[in-house]
Amino acid sequence: MKKWIILGGVSLLFIAGLSYYFLTQFKLVNAWEENEEAIVMANKVWSIQFTEKISTESLRSDSIFVLDDQGKKIKTALSLSDDQKTVYIDPPKEGYQLNAKFYTLHFKKDLESSAGRNLGRDTSWKFVVKEDLPVIGSKDELNDYYKNLLKEEERTSSGGWFSSDTSESGMSEEKSSADKAANTEYSQTNNQVQGVDEADIVKTDGKHIFQAEENEIRIIKAAPEDDMKLLSKISYPGEFTPNQLFLHEGKLAVIGNQYHYTSNPYEEMEKDSKILPMMMSTKAVIYDVKNPAKPVLIREVELEGSYMSARKVESMVYLVTMHHPDYWLLRENEGLDIRPKYSDTASGTGEKIVSYDEINYFPESKESNYTMIAAFDLNQPGKKAAVTTYLGSGEQMYMSKENLYLAVANWAEYPRGNWTEMPAPDTTIHKFSIKGMDVEFQGSALVQGTVLNQFSMDEHDGHFRVVTTKGYAWDESRPSSNALYILDENLKPTGKLESLARGERIYSARFMGDRIYMVTFKETDPLFVIEASNPAKPKVLGELKIPGFSNYLHPYDENHLIGFGHDTKIVVEKGAGAQPRILTDGVKISLFDVSDMHNPKEKFTEIIGGRGTYSPLNDDHKALLFNKDKNVFAFPISVYQNSQENEYDQIFEFQGAYVYSIDSDKGFELQSKINHNTNGQPSIYEEYDPAIKRLLYISNTLYALSPGKITSHDLKSYRHIGTLGLR
Structure with missing residues (x-):
């Protein structure tokens, strides 16, 4: 024994x-x-x-x-x-x-x-x-592509670190389009690039307001402001959820998620048809709203997959989706057809399957997702959409008036489950030229690290610029670092800055012509001021370290920058070897003076509330209403105050919107607090219906929109003028 x-x-x-x-x-x-x-x-x-x-x-x-x-x-x-x-x-x-x-x-x-x-x-x-990009070409080639992915998964592990089916979300030589509204009678969406409109939940044409809310579109007559009227509602069944809008010359594009329900089990459907059914898609529904009281459906365009992003240049819409097919079913049935599908009422009824000869693939990629880009003209509802399809997904999207860029972190390149450290991926940038209906692949490039969001990318004077974070701020054995990469029109490296702010990660960035601003954070908020007039030799000219962080940067003028984020507090822990804790506190607005690029200053600050205070603007730049000439800086917000008894408890105080004026010599001044509380009574907790989501102006009237109502206010005195219930 x-x-x-x-x-x-x-x-x-x-x-x-x-x-x-x-x-x-x-x-x-x-x-x-x-x-x-x-x-x-x-x-x-x-x-x-x-x-x-x-x-x-x-x-x-x-x-x-x-x-x-x-x-x-x-x-x-x-x-x-x-x-x-x-x-x-x-x-x-x-x-x-x-x-x-x-x-x-x-x-x-x-x-x-x-x-x-x-x-x-x-x-x-x-x-x-x-x-050029190769095409799949045949069913056997497509199946082989996915079978190789299955082999890779079986060889390394049964799963991955992360699903790759995730999506979205500088002034350059032009100003922010929020400033463009100064020359018009009504505000526009706070877009990143002038002339490139971004889809949003609210749009206006200066006379009417269009709002996407839950399962309906509301069309509101805005004037007279003391007698607003709900002209019409477009309601949808539960299978369709509208969440993005474009408006162009009497045409309204409603973009949302379409779910396809069936009484037959999914497995039975694929066995019967040999074609995987379309379960979820992104649909654009186009209406003629020249008579807003009677919108007329004129077209539908539908792409299989989840919504990534969309842009509009003049009347042209570019809709991008990601589709993650159930390719694992090929283990049991190689006869399945897992090509993506789309439909366009301008080219007939019914679903269409993308041809094998029209499925391009990025040869170095091991991504399982499809990216689909549909280009269609709002002014020509009878003209067939141009749909291009790629094997390989994108996670963030930036678009100028001439080019579209997709950024994808290369998670799929690394084996999963056979090593103990989480990989720190790099990012592949794919460039597509945009000209009317034509969307053409131009090239790809690799940059170190990952991209935070669309504001981490920019195009200026023929160069593409991107800031990235390599690694993880929490990994002390492999400290993170940050970088700027500048590529020429062919995506060949031109200049770079690396090893910035080791141990921190990027929280926000803004490109303003030859000036680039970048905020990193771990314990303090360094604002980097970078000069890039010579793309081959960008230089860090100044750095400012302050408490808190800005997760959105907005231009005020050529010498001032607005930072929007959170204040922070460092809590020193007792005991040998104890690390300090960083607590996120109230919302923080900063006005940075960058007139001396070598010596940036935080000229003014405003702290709103305590821990738990939050604004949609922290995550979505389209929640901001800003116009320098009208001196309005407004955003939705929920305010909490810190409890004196427990550092983790918060006391609810306010839900609605704050409206500020900004002066480069005087700083921030709170002009108004707007709320949509029921019957005007203060709430004791946050509620859905009174949550203001967007603010806009038409002429000299400010409008605040929530799910439950719309209110109008004088843009000079902020006196309440009128209310329209929307429930």
Whole structure:
């Protein structure tokens, strides 16, 4: 008996030792499959992550290099990430040549980690270069694409770190379109780029107000302001939820989520039809609202998948969705058709399936999502929409008047479940040119780190600029860092700033022509002032450290910047080795003086409430109403005060909107508090119906909209004028 116990113990020790040996080996994390030939674009930047820090002495052109099909070494550049675990292999200056039949990327076994371990064996990857995006072309190719993803998942783990089916959400040479309203009689959505309209829950044409709320669209006659009228309602069944609007010359586009319910079980439907049914889609419903009292349905465009974002340039709408197909069903039934679907009443009734020849794919991507982009003209409801489809998703979107950019974090490149540290992905930027109905892929580029939101990206004088965070602020063993990357019109690197604010992450950014502002945070709020008139050599000119953070930045004028975020308090903990705690406090508004770029100053501040105080503007820039000439800075807000008995308790105080005036010499002055409380009585807790969601103005009248009512106010005295109940 003892003999068997001893033998069992020895076996367990051997297995444990063997497991430890393999788990602690220095190796590539995102290794390519053996004998697999990769397809890449000409400007491919290889991002190779290792399990350990790499010895800088062993990182040489003879340890990692690329050979062409004739065995000739290609001139590439090697660089290391801040944590020394990722190697970046830049392409030749003019990109990889298309006349080579193939290239081979080599990793020599003498490449060492900082701990002295080497790779143990030579490794090589073969790849070919394509000029344009390849297309799937056939059912077999599409199935093979997804079967390879299934193999990868089975090889690494049963799941992933995160689902990739997630979505959205500077003045450059132009001013913010909120300022543009100063020259008109009514306000517009607070858009990022002038001339590029963003969909929102409220729109106005200066006479009428259009509001998306729950399952209906409300069309309100705004004048006279003391006698507003609800002209019409467009109600929808529970399967459709409207949540975004565009308005253009008497045409209203209502964008929302469409759910397709069926009495048959999902599995039975796919067995019967061999085509996966469309379960969720994004639908744009177009109305003629020249007579607002009688809106007329004129068109519907529907794309399978969830809503990512949308933009409008003049009468052209660009609608972008992400679709995550149930490709795991191919394990049981390879005959299934998992192509995405769409419909457009301008081209007939019924669903259409995207042709195999029209499904493009990003060759370096291992994403399972489809991205669909539909372009359609509000002024030509009978003209068929142009739908382009790509295998590979985007998470954030930025659009100028000429180009659309999608940013996707490369989570799918890293194996899941076979290592102990969470990966710190990089981001691929995809560029598409926009010209009327034509949406054409222009190229891709890799930047280190991840993108926070659309304000982290910008296009200016032919260059694309983006700020990113690499790593995680909470990971002290691999401190995060932040960077600015500037790419030319072909997405080739032009200039960069790296290793900014180590241990922190980006909370907000704003691009204003040659000036770039970026806020990072962990314990204090550094505002970086960057000058980029020479795209090849951007420079940090100034830095300001203050308590709190701004998660939205808005231009006031060329020398002043408004920051909107939260105040913070540092709580010092007792005990040896105790770390201080950071508590988020009230909403904080700051006016920064950046006239001296080398010495930025927080000129004025306003703190509203205590912990728990929150404004939709903290997460959604479209919640802001700002006009410098009319001296109005207004936003919805819920205010809480701190309890004196417990630092974690909050006392509800107010729900509604605050209206401020701003003066660069006097600072912020609260002009009015607007609330939609029932019968004008103070509430004891937050409620849904009185929650003001948007503010706008028409001529000299301010309007506040909540789910339950709309109120009008004099824009100079803020005297209440009229109320219209909407329930």
